[in-house]
Amino acid sequence: MRAAQYRSNPKASIYFYHKGVIKYEGVMLIGIMEVLEDESIKKELWHIGDKIFYPEGVKDPDYCILKFTALEGRYYCDLKTECFSL
Numbered sequence: 699m700r701a702a703q704y705r706s707n708p709k710a711s712i713y714f715y716h717k718g719v720i721k722y723e724g725v726m727l728i729g730i731m732e733v734l735e736d737e738s739i740k741k742e743l744w745h746i747g748d749k750i751f752y753p754e755g756v757k758d759p760d761y762c763i764l765k766f767t768a769l770e771g772r773y774y775c776d777l778k779t780e781c782f783s784l
Contacts, residue, residue, distance in 0.1 A: 701762050704731040710766060723775045727768040729784075734763040 704710065710731035715724035734740075740756045743763055752758035773780045 701733045701764070704733050704764065708732065712766060712768075721776060723773075725771055725773045727766075727771045729766060729768040729770070732765040732767070734765055736763075739763055 708730040709728075711726055711728045713724060713726045715722065737756060740761060740763060744756050748761070749755060752761040755761075768784050770781065770783045773782065
């Protein structure tokens with residue numbers, strides 16, 4: 699389901715944060731998400747345990763690779779925000 703959403707609208711963001719005892723730091727990356735169906739890439743990234751989620755293995759129609767490419771970001775720390783481009 700998520701892959702279908704990214705095919706129709708590839709805009710995506712990822713957020714990482716670290717909540718320390720005294721301060722909170724975070725970075726949001728904004729970019730695009732690609733849905734990769736290439737079998738060689740799928741084989742390269744496949745792990746034995748994935749069979750629990752994709753019973754047909756690498757050829758399972760629900761198995762794909764999501765590739766995120768960041769274009770810009772925002773860093774937050776000490777109540778300040780910095781925007782940046784990549």
